[in-house]
Amino acid sequence: MIELRSVLYILAFALFIHGLMGLTGPRTAVRGNATAAAGMVVAIVATLLTPGMHDWWLIALGLVLGAVIGVPAARRVRMTAMPQMVALFNGVGGGAVALTAWVEFRQSGGFTGEPLFVVVASLFAAIVGSVSFWGSLVAFGKLQEVLPGRPITAGRFQTPLNVLVLAGALACAVVIGLGAGHEALMVAVLVLAGLAGIAVVLPIGGADMPVVVSLLNAFTGLSAAAAGLALSNTAMIVAGMIVGASGSILTDQMAKAMNRSIPSIVAGGFGGGAAVAEVTEGGTVRSTSASDAAIQLAYAGHVIVVPGYGMAVAQAQHAVQDMAKLLLDRGVEVDYAIHPVAGRMPGHMNVLLAEADVPYDRLREMDEINDDFARADVALVIGANDVTNPAARNDPGSPIYGMPILNVDQAKTIIVLKRSMRAGFAGIDNPLYTDPKTAMLFGDAKDSVREVIEELKAL
Structure with a gap:
């Protein structure tokens, strides 16, 4: 029995490590998660084979209660949560x-x-x-x-x-x-x-x-x-x-x-x-419409989409992918710029966009895509705040000064989708919104993107 437990433990550890390796990329993440979960099942079985194990009904009750509470909670949770x-x-x-x-x-x-x-x-x-x-x-x-x-x-x-x-x-x-x-x-x-x-x-x-x-x-x-x-x-x-x-x-x-x-x-x-901060210094905020945004996107050569927590809240990832398909059909190059801490956990944006069947090779990390912003015709920011804030680069007095950000302000044209002028999670102003190149499209991100889609179809 001891030898069997040892073999099962070794198998479980191998599955843990192999599963963890799979979590390093979006293509293998689902398989990696399943592999690690299988390893935990093996480890539980090995532990139950420990000599002297008793109170089986309490163990069974714990397993049942855990499954009844945990499985529905995990299946029903929204990506924003x-x-x-x-x-x-x-x-x-x-x-x-x-x-x-x-x-x-x-x-x-x-x-x-x-x-x-x-x-x-x-x-x-x-x-x-x-x-x-x-x-x-x-x-x-x-x-x-x-x-x-x-x-x-x-x-x-x-x-x-x-x-x-x-x-x-x-x-x-x-x-x-x-x-x-x-x-x-x-x-x-x-x-x-x-x-x-x-x-x-x-x-x-x-x-x-x-x-x-x-x-x-x-x-x-x-x-x-x-x-x-x-x-x-x-x-x-x-x-x-x-x-x-x-x-x-x-x-x-x-x-x-x-x-x-x-x-x-x-x-x-x-x-x-x-935190709510109205941007009042350094310029004025310029708003735009879905039709104007559609024209800019349709006649661009390269568009970089910058997703953030606002996209997650609006559950706009599927609409964003539909819009990207229309742009690709028109010959527009579309990429997605992913900041390491966009959203509220690492990989938050990757998972959302993968859920919408965005090709993995279009999801580009910050270090890989930052130099491309200067050549991009349009940067489309969807609910991202602090990770696009130029104050992190330009203002030594800012609380986020020195934080690596996406170089959105270097794009030729910037369109920002936001509900309001509410500040990001850091609670500070974003001078990007008063940049003369920036236009704000206010409203729910999903609704705004759908309006842009309809305008694109009408062009």
Whole structure:
């Protein structure tokens, strides 16, 4: 039986790694996800073969409840709400790890007789898992706009508060490690760590929330690996380290894409979903109509579409693809410029456009397409704000100064589809909108694109 479990675990790990490799590109992402899911099924079967496993009805009940809640939730979630779902599901994982550490504490009589590495790993899992759970709930609330997207902070007392609650959790953990078996101490560890997660994430602004979700995902992976070490569960160790490592790499890449350090993000971000900024300086806003936009697009040689969160909210990706087909039929070259943090999670725009059957070779990353904007006749911006803001390049006083952006302002003509002059998630003005080359087409993105399509057909 032990040999079979070892073989199954090795198979599961191979499937995890192969699946992760498939997630590096849109053509293989679906297959990679299915492969990794198959690996998890194998890992679960191997774990159920552990000698001494009992309470089968509780295990079956947990599996059924998880499937009944998780599968419909995942199938019905809109792509605009995918970041929230990722944050919530990740938080559930951290919470499960924290509860597992608590159960280990209770079953061992306060870690009585347990090796030091088991005690340390369990307490680490409890603290980090609780931080991840409660922090992820706050991130979910901000992304779902249940909580304000702006930073919520205690001002100058925020940092001392963060240090105090985290130090309290660590102090209780040290006391437990020294031999105190009072369950109240373990509860205090979980509660204080949870308060630390809330206190750290609340002051972070909505513009930085995708990075925070990725960071908390890495925390969940590390806590799962620590719990696996305490439980001698190979699957948890390997899967947790894969999640922790990949989440850490992704967090680093996202922070670099925003030209922000992870410590500065954790110290308190900027921006929020409720911010509204009317552009009044540096020029006037010029509006256009669907018919004028259609004429500019129809007689262009090269059009670059810049999708953003506004396209996702309007579910306009299918209409955009229909418009692109009409332009291609007229001999217009159409490409899509994808910023690494467009939307609210990495790959958000890629998934939306792939769903609309946009050819993968037309989805071009920022570094690949930025030099082409100067040669583009029209840049069509659909609901993208901060990732097109020239202030990131030109204004040293801007909060996003230094953030790599798409060079939309270098195109010969710019058409921006927006509902209103509401600011982006960073809550700052975008001087692109007052550029003399820019025309604003106001309205719901899907409706605006459909109007443009009708005008194109009439030409």
